[in-house]
Amino acid sequence: MKPCIAIIGRPNVGKSTLFNRLVKKKKAIAADTPGVTRDRIFADASWDGREFLLVDTGGMVLDYDTGMQTDITRQSMLAVDEADAIIFLLDGKDGVTADDERLALYLRKSRKKVFWVVNKVESHRDQAASVDFYRLGMETLYEVSAAHGLGINDLLEAVTAVLPESEPEVAEAEGQPLRIAVIGKPNVGKSSLLNQLIGEKRLVTNDQPGTTMDSIEVPLDFHGRHYLFFDTAGLRRKARVHDQVESFATVATMRSVDYAQIVLLMIDATAGITDQDLKIASLAHEKGKVIIFLFNKIDLISGAEFNQKKMFDLLTDRFSFIYRPHAIRISVLKKQGINKIFPLIEALDHQLHKRITTGILNRTLKRITEEHQHPLIYRHPLKFYYITQLASIPPAFVVFCNTIKGIEPSYIRYLKKKLVDYLEFEGIPLRIYFRKR
Ligand code: GDP
Numbered sequence: 226m227k228p229c230i231a232i233i234g235r236p237n238v239g240k241s242t243l244f245n246r247l248v249k250k251k252k253a254i255a256a257d258t259p260g261v262t263r264d265r266i267f268a269d270a271s272w273d274g275r276e277f278l279l280v281d282t283g284g285m286v287l288d289y290d291t292g293m294q295t296d297i298t299r300q301s302m303l304a305v306d307e308a309d310a311i312i313f314l315l316d317g318k319d320g321v322t323a324d325d326e327r328l329a330l331y332l333r334k335s336r337k338k339v340f341w342v343v344n345k346v347e348s349h350r351d352q353a354a355s356v357d358f359y360r361l362g363m364e365t366l367y368e369v370s371a372a373h374g375l376g377i378n379d380l381l382e383a384v385t386a387v388l389p390e391s392e393p394e395v396a397e398a399e400g401q402p403l404r405i406a407v408i409g410k411p412n413v414g415k416s417s418l419l420n421q422l423i424g425e426k427r428l429v430t431n432d433q434p435g436t437t438m439d440s441i442e443v444p445l446d447f448h449g450r451h452y453l454f455f456d457t458a459g460l461r462r463k464a465r466v467h468d469q470v471e472s473f474a475t476v477a478t479m480r481s482v483d484y485a486q487i488v489l490l491m492i493d494a495t496a497g498i499t500d501q502d503l504k505i506a507s508l509a510h511e512k513g514k515v516i517i518f519l520f521n522k523i524d525l526i527s528g529a530e531f532n533q534k535k536m537f538d539l540l541t542d543r544f545s546f547i548y549r550p551h552a553i554r555i556s557v558l559k560k561q562g563i564n565k566i567f568p569l570i571e572a573l574d575h576q577l578h579k580r581i582t583t584g585i586l587n588r589t590l591k592r593i594t595e596e597h598q599h600p601l602i603y604r605h606p607l608k609f610y611y612i613t614q615l616a617s618i619p620p621a622f623v624v625f626c627n628t629i630k631g632i633e634p635s636y637i638r639y640l641k642k643k644l645v646d647y648l649e650f651e652g653i654p655l656r657i658y659f660r661k662r
């Protein structure tokens with residue numbers, strides 16, 4: 226799993242500006258899922274070949290007087306807990322504030338590797354003023370301008386140097402289990418489902434605070450294939466109940482998603498789809514993960530109220546960025562629909578590993594382009610010479626063409642959809658690369 230860096234700081238110090246600068250290359254992908262990704266807080270980033278997960282924590286203000294913490298603060302604290310390194314961002318134009326002092330105290334107690342960074346340093350005057358921050362008690366201070374890209378390289382060099390080595394991607398070898406993350410809001414039924422699947426009460430679902438779990442990974446076999454289920458976020462939540470974060474968009478969830486090949490996103494059918502579900506689904510989809518939506522607790526609603534058609538209408542409406550999604554209505558309690566899960570996983574496993582011959586691919590591409598042509602680019606037609614599949618998960622394809630400039634995103638979406646239809650990759654997030662030849 227990738228190491229994680231969290232950006233912490235009070236509102237308006239420039240966290241999202243820094244976040245965007247560090248992930249700038251990824252913006253093109255975000256455009257694929259309009260609306261959902263604007264206020265993103267997680268992104269993959271890399272520097273000098275080191276990959277990491279970056280978290281923007283939102284405004285973090287601790288109110289010690291009332292002892293009250295906003296949701297956003299609890300979210301930030303969780304991020305601090307789970308990060309491998311912290312970028313504590315300060316505002317060079319504002320100088321040291323009382324909130325900075327409180328945060329400094331909190332971060333020092335966290336015993337995490339903290340990088341103290343003064344932002345908005347753009348002039349000699351700013352530099353001279355930033356010395357004042359040393360009274361917060363750090364040894365090294367980094368001065369940057371997120372908006373103008375100053376000092377970023379020095380900072381990244383220092384931060385990435387302390388990150389743990391990310392575990393090498395598990396190569397797809399014979400006998401490797403398929404990794405399946407079970408995610409969803411608290412109380413949607415994740416532990417109950419895992420219990421049901423293993424057929425014994427090993428995980429103990431419990432509404433009592435303080436329930437601890439011995440295992441977060443559940444290995445299971447089906448038709449001779451090994452599967453590894455895990456539910457990091459849900460289990461962690463139970464281990465630390467005073468954190469009771471309503472959100473599940475945590476570092477732990479993102480890491481699970483990262484590690485998984487298939488994601489079971491559980492939704493409480495009685496509660497409906499939340500913005501959290503939307504965000505996580507869009508991030509998982511961008512990461513190339515196959516999502517199976519599990520609408521649980523259908524024993525609590527009438528069949529007519531939430532039938533197959535209504536479920537798919539809802540999915541198409543809310544998760545429009547996923548073409549032909551997979552979903553099952555289940556009741557873990559009444560053991561309904563559970564037996565559909567493994568066959569679907571099996572089918573998707575097959576699709577993920579499927580290799581299409583170049584001959585079939587080229588015939589399919591010809592058919593697709595004949596049905597609908599790309600508009601002229603600077604008065605020249607776009608020509609596809611041939612297409613071939615790369616060995617990767619999720620399936621990826623390279624198309625060699627006469628030009629790669631000016632290929633329209635809408636046409637790329639069209640191509641992907643047609644490849645899904647004609648080559649039977651339902652619900653698989655295909656990747657297409659273009660190369661000039
Ligand atoms: P956040 O609330 O911590 O995420 O802060 P934002 O990234 O939204 O930035 C808050 C304000 O500070 C915005 O108006 C930014 O344009 C501005 N800002 C961010 N970084 C810099 C910087 O490096 N220099 C200057 N002068 N302004 C900055």
Ligand code: GDP
Nearest residue numbers: 411412413414415416417430459522556557558
């Ligand atoms: P988790 O937080 O996502 O792991 O959720 P749990 O598995 O702990 O379940 C939360 C609560 O929902 C428990 O009280 C379960 O008994 C209940 N629950 C789980 N599945 C179902 C279901 O299919 N129907 C009903 N009515 N309740 C369920």
